[in-house]
Amino acid sequence: MTKLRLVEKNNIESLISAAGKAIPPSGIREFFDIVYTTPGCISLGVGEPDFITPWRISDSGTYAIKEGHTHYTPNRGLPVLLELISASLLKKIGVEYDPEDELLITMGVSQGLDIALRSIVDPGDEVIIIEPCYVSYPANISLILGKPVVIETSSEEDFSIDILKVKEAVTPRTKAILLNYPSNPTGISINKDTLELIAKIAIEHNLIVISDEIYSSIIFDGEHFSITSIQGMKERTIYLNGFSKSHAMTGWRLGYIAGPSALIGTMLKIHQYTALCAPSISQYAAIEAIEKADKDVERMRQEYLKRRNFIVNEFNDIGLKCVMPKGAFYVFPNISSTGMTSREYALGLLKAEKVAVVPGEVFGKCGKSNIRCSYATSMEALKEAMIRIRRFTQSL
Ligand SMILES: Cc1ncc(COP(=O)(O)O)c(C=O)c1O
Numbered sequence: 001m002t003k004l005r006l007v008e009k010n011n012i013e014s015l016i017s018a019a020g021k022a023i024p025p026s027g028i029r030e031f032f033d034i035v036y037t038t039p040g041c042i043s044l045g046v047g048e049p050d051f052i053t054p055w056r057i058s059d060s061g062t063y064a065i066k067e068g069h070t071h072y073t074p075n076r077g078l079p080v081l082l083e084l085i086s087a088s089l090l091k092k093i094g095v096e097y098d099p100e101d102e103l104l105i106t107m108g109v110s111q112g113l114d115i116a117l118r119s120i121v122d123p124g125d126e127v128i129i130i131e132p133c134y135v136s137y138p139a140n141i142s143l144i145l146g147k148p149v150v151i152e153t154s155s156e157e158d159f160s161i162d163i164l165k166v167k168e169a170v171t172p173r174t175k176a177i178l179l180n181y182p183s184n185p186t187g188i189s190i191n192k193d194t195l196e197l198i199a200k201i202a203i204e205h206n207l208i209v210i211s212d213e214i215y216s217s218i219i220f221d222g223e224h225f226s227i228t229s230i231q232g233m234k235e236r237t238i239y240l241n242g243f244s245k246s247h248a249m250t251g252w253r254l255g256y257i258a259g260p261s262a263l264i265g266t267m268l269k270i271h272q273y274t275a276l277c278a279p280s281i282s283q284y285a286a287i288e289a290i291e292k293a294d295k296d297v298e299r300m301r302q303e304y305l306k307r308r309n310f311i312v313n314e315f316n317d318i319g320l321k322c323v324m325p326k327g328a329f330y331v332f333p334n335i336s337s338t339g340m341t342s343r344e345y346a347l348g349l350l351k352a353e354k355v356a357v358v359p360g361e362v363f364g365k366c367g368k369s370n371i372r373c374s375y376a377t378s379m380e381a382l383k384e385a386m387i388r389i390r391r392f393t394q395s396l
Helices: 018-022 027-036 055-066 079-093 108-120 136-143 163-169 192-204 261-274 280-292 294-318 342-353 379-394
Strands: 103-106 126-131 147-152 174-180 208-212 237-242 255-258 371-374
Touching (some): 027 342, 079 103, 079 255, 103 261, 108 174, 108 208, 108 237, 136 174, 255 261, 342 379
């Protein structure tokens, strides 16, 4: 006789998947529930540009609606946009991708990462991540029953990656190494030498590299260098990028994946069944973004640069050691001299001075002595925030 699942009325909890139950709520969201109920708060917590989307891009989106471009697009994305992305990648990272089978337009890097992982990870497979890292990485891997394998870095060592640790972390179950540079939350990038050593490991052990380069347009010192451009790496890199940060388009939900055709083909199937296509209106707006908005991207970068220099100097002057970030719009100062954990410091600061920062521990255990501050906020607000942070730190 078939054994029936015991039916308990009104026990919805028992129906929730183990993987869904196991992932923790985002530490950032949890913290910001407190922020929203604190009036007069200055937030250095948000991970998105404070600029509004440049008008020419928004205008193109509005025009697309007026013209009736409000339907599904081809699953892979609009051919004209795919062509433009291909040309832009060739110009920016020096790698040529075939728009017909090596590119895919997604609903932001978030969806790109999800389908990239789904295309390579079976239950029990391992993905190496470098912490502190973007909060979604461990959750995305765990949700599909993969195993995140953590490599820790620290502000004492300028968040540099110990390549020996990467070598030692590789097992027969390792499928991929997931990188993000410049990084959320540290703003640190990975230098060419280290990328070359990581590439060597990937080639030797037949691994994929997932390269999240979403902040690659917000670089302050030197040029951005992509692991994809190293010889032998185009064949095994899933390159992720998008419009959220570079063009202040977080709400438009638009990104793209570049990679080997076999993997892109698998991702396209997953995309077809789970999303159909990226938003049509956003794709039309992105055509304008790629073709005509370079000046806007540069204007925002210049503004972030001024803010970065200000906030890093301030933190170091206060005595909270702050590594100089190479890009993105975050600083990750070390608060261990206060004797507090990052959570205690962030909660204390919020209560005493109404400034919201994110405790570093939400980005991984090794972030427990740091706080993440976003400078995607006006210079005026930043100046006031730093007066308050100084007062709070000196009062301890
Ligand atoms: C490193 C990193 N990757 C991906 C994302 C998500 O980007 P998108 O808006 O393109 O989904 C973020 C957003 O904060 C991020 O910091």
